């Protein structure tokens with residue numbers, strides 16, 4: 001039997017409504033945005049969706065529920081009431097939710113919440129592992145399951161994992177208040193592709209990774225535990241077609257006609273949210289209150305239909321908010337109502353999608369004022385429902401949707417006066433302007449719908465996996481070890497060019513401490529003992545340092561990127577005609593930056609100057625390096641110098657000095673039958689570019705290079721060199 005690869009969707013809640021009637025469980029698949037969008041995925045073939053069924057099911061009834069769910073390709077993770085209270089209400093909704101929505105003071109950092117969050121994530125992992133085969137793809141959703149990607153990765157290292165977060169990702173300064181922030185980041189880094197609604201979320205996540213993990217980053221790519229991970233924004237869309245065609249549905253038309261009749265001379269303003277302090281419900285009410293106070297002419301002329309859907313009502317902050325809303329609505333209504341009119345029609349309940357569609361159709365204004373919102377789909381559903389291209393959307397700049405729907409009236413919900421003026425403007429907006437704004441927003445909501453969102457994410461996930469595969473073929477040990485060993489063995493005249501820092505040793509905050517250790521001496525000693533080998537250290541270090549470290553070995557050396565050279569059994573020689581007259585002027589400038597940047601220092605060599613920032617506060621060093629490079633750009637060109645950015649350094653040197661030229665010089669008039677060059681930095685690229693095509697060129701620590709192959713770190717370099725030595729030994733027997 002052939003087993004086809006499948007896709008597994010995982011989220012806290014299954015896309016199903018489960019109810020109990022007279023002891024019998026009934027299931028109704030939900031039509032929520034995510035469920036609709038992913039319907040095309042999980043309902044196909046042997047694909048499945050794993051999640052919590054939403055209620056506690058006693059153990060003796062779990063098989064029954066499991067079977068019912070299986071008919072819809074759904075697999076349950078059963079949670080006990082205690083788990084729901086600690087993992088879902090506790091850690092997810094009393095720690096992650098408030099922190100990720102910037103309400104740090106609402107968070108309760110209970111150790112038991114975290115313990116349960118971990119064990120429930122493990123419970124999800126166990127269900128995933130029971131249902132997964134090699135080659136399957138999994139797509140994890142949202143903040144309740146941040147640890148799951150890494151938990152699955154540990155069990156199945158090769159599996160393809162996508163992760164999408166539906167709520168905002170906060171700035172690092174906010175995230176860091178969570179005691180378990182490192183575990184959270186490393187949990188997420190189990191994924192191959194991480195998606196967020198907005199580019200801001202992406203930036204915040206990348207900056208948190210740079211602060212909390214040792215992985216390397218280049219743009220939106222993270223190199224973590226030898227895996228290339230991509231982070232990107234995928235603004236979620238809605239089922240546009242559904243909301244557009246719903247407006248023509250018979251039931252909807254009936255609701256709409258009823259509404260119109262009873263509200264003929266009133267402007268209708270609509271708001272729909274779950275009960276949540278992130279949604280700015282109180283602020284919106286205050287803005288309406290202010291409007292009626294400042295503009296009494298609107299009394300009798302505008303009504304707010306406010307739908308608040310019950311949510312997480314066992315979490316204390318939510319209960320509190322409900323009371324506050326009740327009170328404020330009561331105050332406003334009793335203060336402004338007339339015999340035939342109330343300003344606010346408040347509903348604390350949910351409605352059918354047909355009823356919602358009718359509300360979207362009749363609303364002259366839709367007001368969406370979250371203090372923070374990952375995306376906000378209500379704003380998009382309103383736009384999709386405005387088939388006549390009229391109506392006004394008031395939208396908070398804190399909602400992810402505001403990045404796309406910038407033709408809405410954008411407001412800051414903390415500025416009650418601003419929201420009040422936006423309502424006033426919406427009431428009076430001429431039809432032409434409504435049409436222009438709505439047409440352009442509809443175009444966006446239509447194009448970037450839920451289907452495109454799913455496609456974009458899945459396509460990217462596939463692409464990331466392919467890049468990871470191609471990376472493996474560039475890995476020097478995995479892909480060409482045998483050919484390289486073979487060539488090494490057959491050759492009689494070998495050139496081995498070795499960069500020092502980052503290639504033969506790791507980096508150190510103090511440059512003098514990155515000195516060679518015994519293992520390295522052994523490797524270099526044995527390599528250079530073979531008369532067929534010319535081992536050349538080609539470094540940016542001062543020649544005095546290289547001499548001190550390696551002078552006793554049978555090595556050849558190139559120091560200061562080529563400014564100094566030492567052939568076997570000869571003395572050090574400087575490149576002729578070099579000048580160092582420029583150094584004083586450049587140093588004066590560099591010193592001014594060093595004086596303003598704690599942790600930085602200038603290293604002086606005979607023909608170059610280096611500004612080091614490895615020990616400078618993260619981010620500040622890069623900023624200063626940029627400033628320096630802008631500051632010195634003109635001077636550099638005038639003086640015939642070159643500026644080389646490196647690993648936490650920026651180096652200034654004579655333009656004619658470079659490692660490529662030095663390597664060429666070494667090969668001049670020689671005809672070796674084996675050449676290999678290893679290096680980790682920008683300056684080593686000159687070597688890779690200059691060597692003949694048959695040379696083995698290997699970049700250390702990255703795959704973005706002119707080199708043909710790469711190795712992950714100096715340890716892998718040492719392993720490779722040791723494998724050459726063992727080949728030597730075998731042949732000498």
Ligand SMILES: O=P(O)(O)OC[C@H]1O[C@H](O[C@H]2O[C@H](CO)[C@@H](O)[C@H](O)[C@H]2O)[C@H](O)[C@@H](O)[C@@H]1O
Pocket residue numbers: 012013142143166167236311312373374375376377
């Ligand atoms: O499962 P609940 O605790 O009842 O909460 C319902 C869902 O709320 C959150 O929605 C988010 O996702 C939307 C779609 O991406 C987005 O528009 C919105 O801004 C977010 O708040 C939550 O992310 C889900 O996990 C919950 O199931």
Ligand SMILES: O=c1ccn([C@@H]2O[C@H](COP(=O)(O)OP(=O)(O)O)[C@@H](O)[C@H]2O)c(=O)[nH]1
Pocket residue numbers: 032033272273274307309349350351352356375376377378379381
């Ligand atoms: O009675 C209701 C009211 C709203 N919604 C839906 O709930 C979703 C709310 O999503 P949004 O992104 O606006 O906020 P979230 O609740 O996810 O934070 C929207 O698709 C609404 O159509 C619903 O199903 N029933």
Ligand SMILES: [Mg+2]
Pocket residue numbers: 499500501502503679680681
């Ligand atoms: Mg180096």
